[in-house]
Amino acid sequence: MVTDPGASAGARGLRFLNRPRGLAVEADAAGEPRAIAWQGRFRRVAAIHDRWRIDDEWWREEVARIYFEVELEGGRRLTVFRDLVGGGWFLQPYRAPVFTAGTPGAGGRIP
């Protein structure tokens, strides 16, 4: 489980977890991370294992991000994303969405 970000409680006294943390990233011309500041120094990205994009909430405050699952030199694996709306790089462990029968938009059972 992720740590408490220390953010103030919002509506209904909720403190959302797993907020993105700002990160210094050196990117190449294609917009892919080449080095990441981790534990006090820039470390070379040894491999990009996966990448995916999410676009959501365009009807209010648009969210558009491109995520990278990277491996740093030394073997450390991180999930980082580039904010395509506000700019900047962030660190954020990714938890895949969980769809259940009651999920909005998930619909009913298909025979």
Next chain:
Amino acid sequence: MDFACIQVPWFAIAIARRDDPRLAGRPVVVGGSPEEHAEVTACSAEAMAAGVAPGMSLRRALALCPGAVFLPLAASAIRAEAERLAELLRERSPLVEEAGDGHLHCEIRGLPALAGLGPAAYLAQLQEGLAGATGLPVLAGAATTVFAAHAACSALGLGFRVAGERGGPRQAIVIAPGREREFLAHLPVEVLPVEPAMHQRLRLFGIERLGQLAGLPLSALQAQFGPAGRRAWELANGRDDARLQPAPAALRVREEVDLPAPAVSLGALLAGSEAALGRAFGNPELQGRAVRIVTWWAGLEDGARVSRRLAFREPTADPRHALFVLRAKLETLRLPAPAVSVGVELNGACSEYAHQQLLWAAGQGRRRELDEAIAQLHARAGAAQVFRIVEVQPWSRIPERQLALVAYGS
């Protein structure tokens, strides 16, 4: 052709029908008798056609399909049959992965050439060999990737007609190298190894075949399903670099002790067992590990053998504890002849067990004390100090919307 997939569709039903041929063609439900408060574990295609589905209550299954034959769940027999099928395949392939009961993946790279056969003839021989040895309706698929082999085999199981097929139903199919994408295009999205909810959502989007999925932009699938969407797109396009993951070989430690004289008394058997257990638990391979199962046996004077199996509630690394449990078993044992040796085999090795208790499972009284203590803590600090984690929007693709902390007691 590097990989093969072996499947026995409706595995539990297939075993029941093999053991009792009168069940052929009849609706069969596995899980118990309809009076039991239990769920359907497996059901035949005939029962499914009547609306029965795994997971529903047995009573409801009876209401939907009154003519069905209800069978008890013989989980250990099913597991033993699955293990036998895996063992037979291990004799034929160097690398076998168990994907489920009656569902195996294996590597067959180079094996057809070694047998002097073409890929199709080799796979047909493999399928016939397994079907003949088990008496089960085995299906086989082979391709250059694990997923294509799996999809080909699943397609046979689902009854999909394959291009170029003639005559009766096929039991084995080989996908020619380079034609994976073309073959996969006709298959339903249900062959994808993703969550069932994703299958449902794909269907709601009108995407029913892998060909439709493969034709979509990758970014659109990533946007909807995250990494699972990317994986599905790659698989639908015939791209799969997955490697097989065989189950690690189970550690077994055997020790046998010859008794100084033929014995039938409990004391002599326990003394021999204590020595055998001490040696077995002292084996260096078991260092830092505990075991779940001990098989004990006594070798009798007439050459026969009497054995007992002990399954511990919690794994143990202590020979004294094992002896204590064994003693209870041996007290009621009557040997038909004097024993000349006793032995033990330790199975189910696992990491040392930690005795951790759940904070919230300590009973109502303890829970009330805890609630009061937390309320006092909050009052003293003037703000919440203890929180619960709650799911807010678990379906959101934005990670920070999914979980939140809420003050304990609010």
